[in-house]
Amino acid sequence: MRDYYVTLQVDPRADREVIEAAYRRLARKWHPDRSPAPEAAAKMQDLNEAYEVLGDPERRRAYDLSRARGASRGARVAPRFGSSIPFTVLATAAVLLAIRFFGPLLRVPLTLAVICGVIYWLVRSAGRNKAGRR
Numbered sequence: 001m002r003d004y005y006v007t008l009q010v011d012p013r014a015d016r017e018v019i020e021a022a023y024r025r026l027a028r029k030w031h032p033d034r035s036p037a038p039e040a041a042a043k044m045q046d047l048n049e050a051y052e053v054l055g056d057p058e059r060r061r062a063y064d065l066s067r068a069r070g071a072s073r074g075a076r077v078a079p080r081f082g083s084s085i086p087f088t089v090l091a092t093a094a095v096l097l098a099i100r101f102f103g104p105l106l107r108v109p110l111t112l113a114v115i116c117g118v119i120y121w122l123v124r125s126a127g128r129n130k131a132g133r134r
Contacts, residue, residue, distance in 0.1 A: 004050035004063065012064070016055065023051040091123060 005012050008022045029035065030043040037043075053059045098115065 002046070002050075003067075004054050007046050007050040008054065010054075012067075016057070019051070019054050023047060023055070091119070095119065 005014075008019060008026065010019055010022045014022075026047050027044065030037075030040050030047060032040045032044060053063050102111075102115075
């Protein structure tokens with residue numbers, strides 16, 4: 001699946017006006033009548049396709065949903081939420097703190113199983129919330 005945000009060089013959170021301005025800027029650059037480059041026609045076709053989808057609010061909403069589903073299946077998608085600390089680092093720090101404070105309890109297999117289940121549930125629900133947030 002082609003990433004229309006990358007094609008138009010805009011952030012996924014960009015307003016419609018920003019998307020339109022980016023489309024016009026790139027259309028001036030890649031229009032076959034103005035650009036002698038051999039790939040200009042193909043680039044312009046990609047730009048038109050991206051703008052048709054992102055310029056229409058309903059089609060953009062459907063595209064964003066399909067993009068989020070692709071991310072949950074492991075497809076590479078540009079990050080939507082900026083974070084200076086990756087989620088895995090935070091999860092690792094939380095586990096290390098839990099081991100530090102609840103170390104003696106972790107020797108009991110049932111307690112360890114419950115803690116692992118809670119961590120699994122937290123990671124899964126965080127991924128679903130992130131993908132569903134708009």
